[in-house]
Amino acid sequence: MTYSGEGDSMIANAEFDELPEYPSAFGISFTPQVIGICLGVTGLLAAGYIFMNFFMPSWATYQTSVGDKKARLDQVNAQEFSDLERKLETIQGEIAKAEDDQKQLYSLFANEKTVNTLLLDINQFVEQKQAKIISFQPQKWEAEIIEDSSLGETVNQKLKRQVISLTMEGTFIQTQTILRDIEKLQPLLLLKDFSSELAEKQALILDENQLKSQGEPKLKTSFTLELIVPLSEQELAELKKAEEEAAAAEESKGKKGDKKPAKEEKKPAETKK
DSSP states (O other): OHHHHHHHHHHHHHHHHHSOOOOEETTEEOOHHHHHHHHHHHHHHHHHHHIIIIIHHHHHHHHHHHHHHHHHHHHHHHHHHHHHHHHHHHHHHHHHHHHHHHHHHHHHSOOHHHHHHHHHHHHHHHHHTTOEEEEEEESSSSOEEOOSOTTOGGGTTTEEEEEEEEEEEEOHHHHHHHHHHHHTSSSOEEEEEEEEEESSOOOEEEETTEEEESSOOOEEEEEEEEEEEEOOHHHHHHHHHHHHHHHHHHHHHHHHHHSOOOOOOOOOOOOOO
16 A cells, blocks of 8 residues: 555656746746737737827828818818809899890880870870871781891891871971970881972962062971880790791691602402403
């Protein structure tokens, strides 16, 4: 029994003697496990150092660059929006001015009301000057749409005119004053085909061996008045619709004309039985 115990003690001492020796420092033995932990910690510290000294500055620079670009983009968008608003306001102002100019221009033209009161106005002028109207006759009772480019191609099918023939009788001063009064009327009037001649032969008397006219000579004056009237919105719409329908009919007619008639198939001659 004593031999057996001593043998086990010798074996245990032999195994203990066979364990390797590890370096140590500060009372710490650097076993493989401790060395692995140290290397892991060193790796983490190195990664943290690289992250803080290289990645973070680059990331901060990137974020700053993105922020600057976004700020510049917002500034550009705001500037473009502001420019767009200014342009829109300018266009709206120009449209409003054009509409005002159009209203002022249309106020110079005649309208259905002025056409109906024109005879009364001219008759009043003639009576005030003690002259006389011989005839006042519209060539056509309804105004005609201008399509002959007589006032320029740009106003074709945009304006219409009412033509009135007028003949009156009066002295030179009376006639001149009446014509000036007609020119002062608000609607735009065109005076054409003007002619003037003596209404009657003037009587002459002999006074102290000199021939003198008796009374002031009377003139018979004839002319035509053209009242220029703009087309209403309804008339413009109807005219445009008629043009579109005419163009569609012409196009349809052209397509039908392009189609060639189909050739008739020849039937076989019937044989007599």
